[in-house]
Amino acid sequence: MDIEIESRIVELTLDGEKRRFDIDDPKLPKWIDDKSLASGSFPYDKKMDEEEYEDQLKDAQIELVKLQFWLQRTGQRFMALFEGRDAAGKGGTVKNILAYMNPRSAREVALPKPTETERGQWYFQRYVSHFPTAGEFVLFDRSWYNRAVVEPVNGFCTTEQYEKFLAEAPRFERLIEQDGIHFCKFWLNIGQEMQIERFHDRRHDPLKIWKLSPIDIVALGKWDEYTEKRNRMLNETHTAYAPWTIVKANDKRRARLNVIRHILRSMDYDGRDDGKVGKLDPKIIGSGPDFLNGKQK
Numbered sequence: 001m002d003i004e005i006e007s008r009i010v011e012l013t014l015d016g017e018k019r020r021f022d023i024d025d026p027k028l029p030k031w032i033d034d035k036s037l038a039s040g041s042f043p044y045d046k047k048m049d050e051e052e053y054e055d056q057l058k059d060a061q062i063e064l065v066k067l068q069f070w071l072q073r074t075g076q077r078f079m080a081l082f083e084g085r086d087a088a089g090k091g092g093t094v095k096n097i098l099a100y101m102n103p104r105s106a107r108e109v110a111l112p113k114p115t116e117t118e119r120g121q122w123y124f125q126r127y128v129s130h131f132p133t134a135g136e137f138v139l140f141d142r143s144w145y146n147r148a149v150v151e152p153v154n155g156f157c158t159t160e161q162y163e164k165f166l167a168e169a170p171r172f173e174r175l176i177e178q179d180g181i182h183f184c185k186f187w188l189n190i191g192q193e194m195q196i197e198r199f200h201d202r203r204h205d206p207l208k209i210w211k212l213s214p215i216d217i218v219a220l221g222k223w224d225e226y227t228e229k230r231n232r233m234l235n236e237t238h239t240a241y242a243p244w245t246i247v248k249a250n251d252k253r254r255a256r257l258n259v260i261r262h263i264l265r266s267m268d269y270d271g272r273d274d275g276k277v278g279k280l281d282p283k284i285i286g287s288g289p290d291f292l293n294g295k296q297k
Contacts, residue, residue, distance in 0.1 A: 034044040039191020043283040070269035075134035081143035084188035086200035106137040148233035173242035175242040188249040258285040
């Protein structure tokens with residue numbers, strides 16, 4: 001099994017130093033392996049213990065089932081979107097949230113590239129059709145924020161479309177809030193070396209290789225462009241009614257637990273057991289650009 005890649009050698013700049021990375025080499029370079037977990041100012045030097053993680057995850061997942069029963073009984077609606085660089089852990093986080101929830105009223109939305117018909121519609125239109133109805137719990141693995149980062153970096157939209165989106169997104173999300181939908185936005189943040197390591201893992205794992213595309217390889221050389229667009233997106237679309245929650249996601253276990261805990265603590269559902277929900281880790285999760293920039297206490 002293989003994928004078509006125009007160039008397997010990627011020119012990178014890390015900490016001001018030029019590097020050449022061969023994605024096809026099965027051995028991960030030491031300069032990546034040594035720095036991957038600590039990259040992006042990650043606050044821990046070890047990943048969370050697996051047994052401890054599984055115990056805490058089970059407690060949190062039981063609370064998610066309780067939340068779902070409450071949504072169905074009250075007719076409340078919940079929706080969250082997950083954004084982040086490729087390999088940030090969006091899909092795995094969504095999978096762990098939904099693992100034991102009833103799929104009849106808890107679902108994932110992961111849309112492919114727009115069709116010709118959708119390209120001729122109002123930009124937000126194809127997303128609105130997937131919004132939750134009464135009692136539903138809906139998670140978007142990528143969302144309308146494609147237009148804020150992925151599309152402008154890769155030339156998939158015009159400058160005019162990009163600027164229009166940044167102006168319209170907060171107004172669009174105000175309508176979501178005003179309609180009474182419980183709404184969360186998550187940015188999963190990983191360091192550059194961690195992204196490279198995860199891409200390398202996908203390239204050499206026959207069960208995960210489908211996750212790697214040629215555009216992912218190209219993205220490795222566009223780290224700074226993605227960073228610039230991410231920063232502007234967060235600054236211009238982080239609002240009181242639809243704030244961005246930032247999650248430092250180099251350790252998938254800590255990231256998943258804190259995302260689930262944030263969701264549970266944002267909802268005042270019947271029978272919530274705060275001891276089972278667990279506490280948020282202020283080193284891992286915070287609100288908006290200030291947390292990402294290390295300014296938030």
